[in-house]
Amino acid sequence: MFDVLVYLYETYWRPDACPDHAQLTRKLASVGFETDEIREALSWLDGLAAAAESHVGTQGAQSLRVYSPAEQEHLGEASIGFISFLESAGVLPPPMREMVIDRASAIPGGPVDLEDLKIIVLMVFWSLGEEPDALILDELFVDEDERLIH
Template sequence: MFDVLVYVYEHYWRPDACPEAGLLARKLSAVGFEQEEITEALAWLDGLHSASQHATMGPSATSSRVYTADELERLGPDALGFLQFLEAARVLTPALREVVLDRVAALPAGPVALEDFKILLLMVFWSMGEEPDALILDELFVADEERLVH
């Protein structure tokens, strides 16, 4: 599923440039994605669209978040640490955090791999028509083992 999401991100720079689900499914199939991957990704994207529309009604900027045991299990320590890093850097608002948590909950099981979590984050920003600043994009795209500074 994550390969499909990366393909969508790379080929449709804005959500409004993305074709409707039926046409997108045919395009994804034509480039070689398996039907099961396409179905999972389209369902996940549909949920992202719904969650993104409600993001403006999320918690205030000063709110705190206590994670449930299920959320902690699904996130795992790496994704949770990265999520907290983005919040501390004020890159991820509480409302967007809730969209991220909604989309993590839509994954089959946890903990989500950090690489997959970063793709999920990119898709959340993409769905809002936002692009994180260059330093955050670097954090999202560069693998930990490729960093010059640890």
């Protein structure tokens, strides 16, 4: 599913640039994605669109997020730490944080892999028509093992 999401992010600038589900399904299948993978991704994107609509106009007031034990188990320590890092850096306001948590919670299994969480964060920005700044994009795309320390 995450490969489909990355493909959509790289291919379409905004969600409204995507064709309807039927046409998009055909296009994704012609590129080589499996039917189940496409169906999962499109269902996940429908949930993302619903979350984006419900957060439109929500103020970015400061808030403290307390994770339930179930959320802690599902998200995992690394993912919660990364969400906290983005919040403290001022790039993930509370409404977007809640969208990230909602969409991460929609992923079966757990804990959520950090690389998968980064894709979720990227897709939340994408769904709202926002582009994270260059440093955050670097954080989302570059694997820690591949980073050069200057």
